[in-house]
Amino acid sequence: MKSLYSVAEIRTIEHTIAQSLPAGTLMRRAGEAAASAARAMLAGRKVLVLAGPGNNGGDALEVAANLAGAETDLEAEVTVLYLPGSSAPSPETARALARARASKAQFVDSLPLGRDWSLIVDGLFGIGLARPIDGAMRLLVEAINALGRPVLALDVPSGLDADTGAVIGPDGVAVQATRTITFIGDKPGLHTFEGRDYAGQVQLAPLGIDPGQRPPAGARLNEPALFARHLAPRRHNSHKGSFGDVAVIGGARGMAGAPLMAARGALFTGAGRVFVAAIEPAGAVDVVQPEIMMRDAQDFDSGDATLVIGPGMGDSVTAMRVLFKALEGKAALVLDADALNLIADSPDLQGRLAQREATAIVTPHPLEAARLLGVTSAVVQGDRLAAARELASRLNAVVVLKGSGTVIANAGGAVVINPTGNAGLATAGSGDVLAGICGSLLAQGWQPWEAAIGAVWVHGAAADRLVAQGSGPIGLTAGELPVAARAVLNALAR
Numbered sequence: 001m002k003s004l005y006s007v008a009e010i011r012t013i014e015h016t017i018a019q020s021l022p023a024g025t026l027m028r029r030a031g032e033a034a035a036s037a038a039r040a041m042l043a044g045r046k047v048l049v050l051a052g053p054g055n056n057g058g059d060a061l062e063v064a065a066n067l068a069g070a071e072t073d074l075e076a077e078v079t080v081l082y083l084p085g086s087s088a089p090s091p092e093t094a095r096a097l098a099r100a101r102a103s104k105a106q107f108v109d110s111l112p113l114g115r116d117w118s119l120i121v122d123g124l125f126g127i128g129l130a131r132p133i134d135g136a137m138r139l140l141v142e143a144i145n146a147l148g149r150p151v152l153a154l155d156v157p158s159g160l161d162a163d164t165g166a167v168i169g170p171d172g173v174a175v176q177a178t179r180t181i182t183f184i185g186d187k188p189g190l191h192t193f194e195g196r197d198y199a200g201q202v203q204l205a206p207l208g209i210d211p212g213q214r215p216p217a218g219a220r221l222n223e224p225a226l227f228a229r230h231l232a233p234r235r236h237n238s239h240k241g242s243f244g245d246v247a248v249i250g251g252a253r254g255m256a257g258a259p260l261m262a263a264r265g266a267l268f269t270g271a272g273r274v275f276v277a278a279i280e281p282a283g284a285v286d287v288v289q290p291e292i293m294m295r296d297a298q299d300f301d302s303g304d305a306t307l308v309i310g311p312g313m314g315d316s317v318t319a320m321r322v323l324f325k326a327l328e329g330k331a332a333l334v335l336d337a338d339a340l341n342l343i344a345d346s347p348d349l350q351g352r353l354a355q356r357e358a359t360a361i362v363t364p365h366p367l368e369a370a371r372l373l374g375v376t377s378a379v380v381q382g383d384r385l386a387a388a389r390e391l392a393s394r395l396n397a398v399v400v401l402k403g404s405g406t407v408i409a410n411a412g413g414a415v416v417i418n419p420t421g422n423a424g425l426a427t428a429g430s431g432d433v434l435a436g437i438c439g440s441l442l443a444q445g446w447q448p449w450e451a452a453i454g455a456v457w458v459h460g461a462a463a464d465r466l467v468a469q470g471s472g473p474i475g476l477t478a479g480e481l482p483v484a485a486r487a488v489l490n491a492l493a494r
């Protein structure tokens, strides 16, 4: 299980473990693990080590000592820029400083100009960053980023909030890392919002603390093991009724494509029968995908179908009526797009959703989530985990808060961050496809929680597959996702 620990949880683990280990053990181990990560990245000799005032700086000084120590056969030329704070360093950091000073590392007072660094080690700040990086330190971070050299960040890229993935700001700066080696436990902020861009590749160094010594984490990274129980191979003796019906309700005037995208998402991930019930019927058949059955939302009887409501649905009276009826009914539900905007405007509908017996899946992007919570999208993005948790608890639903590092939360407080997907998904219609996949998995009998995390994983992996084939991220279209999602899901089921 890929646990993600908050800063508070890491501090608790550190506190407990430190009592059973000789002082400075964890920092020494962090320095050793990070030095091997640095060696693995090194394609030249010149290493710049940035060491800040706290224990993150201590880790960096350990790395400098390890890379430039007499015992090493690697001829790295290590330069250390150490920026102590106004208070004395911790005893561990003081020891690391003495080790680094005794090594062959050269200490400097400012960023040396004109050197072609093979690697920069970022040990300015870790989980102790308490306020935005400003003054000379800010200029240093900007100068480092402008160099565009490989950067190994220690624990967290300096400037990034390890809990939220936000650059601590307003208008803050953070070190742009190529790779982040993170200590003791992985952290949510490295995998969502701005975190994926700043952290680069994330590597975990548990520092000898085995999982048994760590309490359960508040969040985890999505992986197929979390929904594997639903990935059974299909029985020979099955028929289309075995895999459920999905009805997508949406498609106001000018928005006919949105429900079709969702319907294709459902069809290509295995739903038995797929309908589109259009608010404004645009045609009797989808000529590209004639398997999809076209209906008029006005008089559509959805029977036992799983409903995906909202893609391109608009806010007409018909839209409102259909949504109301669905919330009243017992069908499994996925609520997306305009359905969420209508619900955001109506405390009555919110109450009905929260009181439903069958848990619905809601798939807001940050602005839709902001409307539902009555805040701005900047507030949602500033703490995506908290926003998803709060929405899940208010709506009593499984919430899929979309965007880079999609966050999935349920009313029981479980939180998962999705690692698949890429910026190719930042294109119109990709959210509709996701809603359709959610509906498809629900219709095939998956539980709402697993349907949501499974759909998000498959949807992102489909985009990754397309990028690997050269069909993105630039110019990837939502219409390509269903076929790729089919390949991903079949590979998982095999």
Ligand SMILES: NC(=O)C1=CN([C@@H]2O[C@H](COP(=O)(O)OP(=O)(O)OC[C@H]3O[C@@H](n4cnc5c(N)ncnc54)[C@H](O)[C@@H]3O)[C@@H](O)[C@H]2O)[C@@H](O)CC1
Binding pocket: 010, 011, 014, 015, 026, 027, 030, 052, 053, 054, 055, 056, 057, 058, 059, 085, 124, 125, 126, 127, 128, 129, 130, 131, 132, 133, 134, 137, 154, 155, 156, 183, 184
């Ligand atoms: N948790 C643990 O058990 C371990 C922690 N280690 C390292 O220790 C780090 C945490 O150390 P600290 O708690 O000392 O925190 P940091 O080293 O992240 O930073 C705290 C220091 O920076 C100052 N500071 C905070 N924000 C600032 C700002 N914007 N401008 C200027 N100064 C600022 C604080 O006053 C303090 O001196 C971890 O990220 C990790 O790298 C490792 O040694 C391994 C073990």
Ligand SMILES: Nc1ncnc2c1ncn2[C@@H]1O[C@H](COP(=O)(O)OP(=O)(O)O)[C@@H](O)[C@H]1O
Binding pocket: 337, 365, 401, 402, 403, 404, 405, 406, 421, 422, 423, 424, 425, 426, 427, 428, 429, 430, 431, 432, 433, 434, 459
């Ligand atoms: N930069 C990105 N990285 C990863 N996933 C992304 C990114 N941008 C968008 N996505 C994903 O693409 C989908 C977009 O959905 P949405 O915002 O509803 O758009 P639309 O309604 O136009 O389809 C979501 O699944 C979202 O998580």
Ligand SMILES: [K+]
Binding pocket: 056, 122, 123, 124, 125, 126, 153, 154, 155, 156, 157, 158
């Ligand atoms: K750092």
